[in-house]
Amino acid sequence: MTVKNMVEAIRDTLESEMERDDRVILLGEDVGKSGGVFRATDKLQERFGADRVVDMPVSEAGIIGTSIGLAGSGLIPIAEIQFLGFTQQGFHQLGNQLARMRYRTSGSLTMPVTIRAPYGGGVRTPELHSDAFEALFAHSPGMKLVAPATAADAKGMLTQAIRDPDPVFVLEPLRGYRLVRDEVPDGEHLVPFGKARIARPGTDVTVVGWSAMVQVALQAAELAAADGIDVEVIDLRSLVPLDVDTLREAVSQTGRAVVVQEAPFTGGFGSEVAATIAEEAFPYLEAPIARVAGFDLPFPMPMLEDHYIPDAQRILRAIRAAVDY
Amino acid sequence: MTVKNMVEAIRDTLESEMERDDRVILLGEDVGKSGGVFRATDKLQERFGADRVVDMPVSEAGIIGTSIGLAGSGLIPIAEIQFLGFTQQGFHQLGNQLARMRYRTSGSLTMPVTIRAPYGGGVRTPELHSDAFEALFAHSPGMKLVAPATAADAKGMLTQAIRDPDPVFVLEPLRGYRLVRDEVPDGEHLVPFGKARIARPGTDVTVVGWSAMVQVALQAAELAAADGIDVEVIDLRSLVPLDVDTLREAVSQTGRAVVVQEAPFTGGFGSEVAATIAEEAFPYLEAPIARVAGFDLPFPMPMLEDHYIPDAQRILRAIRAAVDY
Amino acid sequence: MTKAKTKAAAPTGEHAAEVSQLRILDPDGTLIGEPPKIEEERLGEMLRLMMLGRRFDQKAIALQRRGKLGTYPPMSGQEAASVGSAFAMDPTIDHFVPSYREQLIMVHWGLPFSRYLLQRMGHPAGSVIPDHGRLWPQQVALAAHLPHAVGLAWGLKLQDREGVVMTHFGDGASNEGDFHEALNIAGVRKAPVIFICQNNGWAISIPWERQSAAASVADRAAGYGFPGVAVDGNDVLAVYTATADARARAAAGGGPTLIEARTTRLGAHSTADDPTRYVPPEWLEDATRRDPIARFRTWLTSQNMWDDDREKAAEQWCDDFMEQAIQEYDDTPKPDPEQLFDHLLAERGTRLQRQRDDFVANRETDG
Amino acid sequence: MTKAKTKAAAPTGEHAAEVSQLRILDPDGTLIGEPPKIEEERLGEMLRLMMLGRRFDQKAIALQRRGKLGTYPPMSGQEAASVGSAFAMDPTIDHFVPSYREQLIMVHWGLPFSRYLLQRMGHPAGSVIPDHGRLWPQQVALAAHLPHAVGLAWGLKLQDREGVVMTHFGDGASNEGDFHEALNIAGVRKAPVIFICQNNGWAISIPWERQSAAASVADRAAGYGFPGVAVDGNDVLAVYTATADARARAAAGGGPTLIEARTTRLGAHSTADDPTRYVPPEWLEDATRRDPIARFRTWLTSQNMWDDDREKAAEQWCDDFMEQAIQEYDDTPKPDPEQLFDHLLAERGTRLQRQRDDFVANRETDG
């Protein structure tokens, strides 16, 4: 075990996977000499050369689209999109192309492509750099979507993504890059998809979150503990595929659920989680499933962002309401 | 009242709004001489000239993006995207641009833009022409999203959209263009957003659908009636804003809900509807809220599409399960 | 090699811009440039394949009218652009990334025509691409396959694999953002890829002049730092020559080429389209006079490389080809509804598996 | 009008391509072409505005370091590209659609600099654009504003309104699909719009040579059917001249122009960036020698249109300007958290209203 922050864990994973398999190639904006705007690819070009760590023109559709072709040629591309918001420029190359190639060709053409992007707010970025729009990538059959919250999971899920024979979108919490630090297993470490992590066991209320929201949920759980409420926190980490079993079992025990997302309330992935729990754990529910979310607004101006992103207080209120129902 | 099919209602609405306000301008692929691949703009170029009914190059981002500029110049653009699937090519101009202009400028710049696109399957189109991905457009604060199921509502909601000071995305059911025929009010007819329509009253189970699924839900209701089950069918028609009150009231009465969408199950807008009902009508629920949806697959090859799209039987099974719970 | 450059009207007639384009055979079949060195037998095969293309359309349109086929995009008038470029490549080492109007090239690359028909009918068996892996599936979204072709070519280069990638698209597609990003990346990566724009004058109902103020799509290559050439796309020898040149340069590490094959769509955009609403009759007359098959046949005949016997043999070959394809098509059993659930991912996953289980169970219950 | 065309190294030095560009003032301030007719006083204002731009950077970077400002994109080295183009336009009738590095032009178009700073600090009051409606908000997404500029220009034309639209963007942005679609539509609509690409040699860390194989962004205009010109972007007279020409043509119904102002980014991409990781010291030395302010000052001085007094007066003007802006900035009260919920739509809607009500109620409870 080595303590690393998230961006170190990601960088080291990229390095070891590139070393392990010389078909792995990185491409993105500023991933080369600069090492990525968050240094997730620091020194990798120096080590593996400019043919394997490739600075691309500012062309998100081109980055995702050429990754499709590179995969078709037998390589294993990992594309970095500088900020999730700019994935929209290449949106048509994701769900309609990358995710569909296997289905389109009845299995003849497969796409071992990983897309990585930082997302979410909390670091006072300019507009369009902070929105947490995971839901827009969760409705594209043929593409997996994962959102690790810890450095260890960042390693395990990124490794899994790179080795997955199908496309995987890996969401990285921008504000966790440096803030999140934990023990990362040395050597081979894989986290299979479709399996949530119990970040904190508890018996009274189940709080479900992912990515940066897991830390906030854990803070809320601490606060609730002071009130005598024993909160279970589930780190969903794999959005597609979704770990329906863990959700069902957890809420069947606690009877109360709070789903937390940073994204705007309406149409977020939290709605999928809530709808799933409502269906699967129906007979056990003792209170309405609460959704704690960003407001139905674009990510706001930096001076207001702390009011926008769900904080421990907002989650705590929902926990209390669930218990008091 | 005049009986019209949906595409006639749309065409006539465009004509009368263009006549009423000479700032209204249509743009899109093949909207001119051809009159649109579904004839929704038939003869409008002849009538209003090539400066107001504009054939655009094949550039979806350009069509949406120039609509933003046209609106900024004081015009009222209505952009047609030939098939909803190709809106993805211009995705970054929607949620990140069109929807945000007012918020971005603290109210200085407003965007009275309407985007129209046919969507959904059932007519044996080639790939990418049939997916019902409304959910991808329901998570962009600042943009409204409506999906009429009848010719009358197509008129009322399109009129409302054109006159709305903010951007509205109007989804038109491709297979309803010619199949759906009903009485359309003559003269001025507006359907305010955020208000669902009770397509069929009933007391035992509430089925919620929109667009092409409303007809299928009504068929299922007929079948259920034969079994002695009295089904209420709600045509949601306005997705954003969502009519939370009607959903709450309806399910508070029936205690049972089935949400129907044509889109793939996971991450669809049906999850939002189900999560909302689960939260709002919790104390009244007597059975889990069922979601009847397309499978978690891309829209399939034409020879299999009838197996993919929810049909009355699938809805009926969910209705029965809700009643038997 | 000297090539005759002639001024030719833009394909749509209207506002015809003067564009310098490579032409070797005049519309009346007269040789006006240096023909590429192609063996007589291969020249005959080229004509035969062009004839087959015309036959595809006739047959497919007839099937579609009888409800035996889905929407079909005819390619009549564009046979030279397809065949000239296809014959300049080597399907045993080169790759092809098609759009939706390249059925003829796909067949040349080893796709059984029956399978093409199955695809058009919406049968999942039609989706399988040949195992050799050098033919990509038809792309429906305009220009979306161009970055794929670039990535593929770049990947071949990175792996020191032989082979050049060819990709076709229309004039309409050349106005999509993907076109721009793909060509720019191809240039900066010096990827061995040939972009062939079949400028047939129309993006469904919109003539080139209302799509762009540019005189020629080929002019766009300058903005990406590699050569762009306009050719008479109804002159199979010109298309062949330009493609062969581009292929030689790509194979030698010289990077991409953009070829604009200025051609003519003689039929509808697809069987769902009614071109009489927008194609001026004069345009169609003019295009018909520039028929690529007649032109090539006239020249081959004048060179004693074609005659009635060969014509008959070619017709017979086309008949046999079509008969066999239709037979295979007819013999294919209906798809099994459960096939819906195949090939999404390497592993199906629990949610989709549950959806499939329910589907199967319900089909059994319902009968 | 005769213009001296000189060959100049590509801005990044590396693999410098020879590009023919318009230049009127040599880097050492010698006149080598015909200067535009601009009154002496206006020439002085131009230099003063360029000096102010440099001052913006110094002050803003200092504020950012002290935590009093968010990320800031300096424009040092690019003052001529901003000021030359801005002065060729008329902000009382023309429109400007900016990217994020045009603070100087925005101020010229009537945006109080304090408001710009508020925007950069993330204060919603900074988002308001001037009421005259001819200045659009900063665009963060690369090239996404280009179709907006085109739509705006086309809309003016459709309504027979006077005014030309100018829009700026970077070399990096010119590789986005939006660039292509926007310029093509501008061409076919003959929209009165001027596209100014500030090619400062870098898209963050990526030099132009690794972004594209094209020698010049200006070469891309041919693919859209309108003129493209490369100018020495550090020569304010050349930028002015090219823009004035483009404006005259646009106003006369002649349609768009693409101007590539080949300039130099002297500082970091933004205060969040560390250019020492990737900018070669030689490149920076070379760029520093081509400083646009020094060049223009030298020439004005040689023409007796500038001297120490004027320099001092200009410095004073800059000081006063900055002092006032910072004062206004400092005096602006913190935003009210409830402002979050303003200006999404004309009407708030029930769901958002409920979210706001809860927010207000919770703030009262918690605090």
Ligand SMILES: Cc1ncc(C[n+]2csc(CCOP(=O)(O)OP(=O)(O)O)c2C)c(N)n1
């Ligand atoms: C991205 C996208 N937008 C729109 C369409 C709808 N569409 C299908 S074909 C076509 C016109 C294409 O014209 P062109 O590229 O010239 O090819 P051609 O059909 O003439 O061969 C359009 C607009 C599409 N398939 N993809």
Ligand SMILES: Cc1ncc(C[n+]2csc(CCOP(=O)(O)OP(=O)(O)O)c2C)c(N)n1
């Ligand atoms: C669509 C999009 N992709 C990526 C980014 C991130 N990004 C911000 S600035 C920049 C480089 C831009 O370079 P250029 O266009 O040359 O402008 P410059 O910053 O040099 O003025 C990048 C990649 C963005 N803002 N928008």
Ligand SMILES: [Mg+2]
């Ligand atoms: Mg065409």
Ligand SMILES: [Mg+2]
């Ligand atoms: Mg730049």
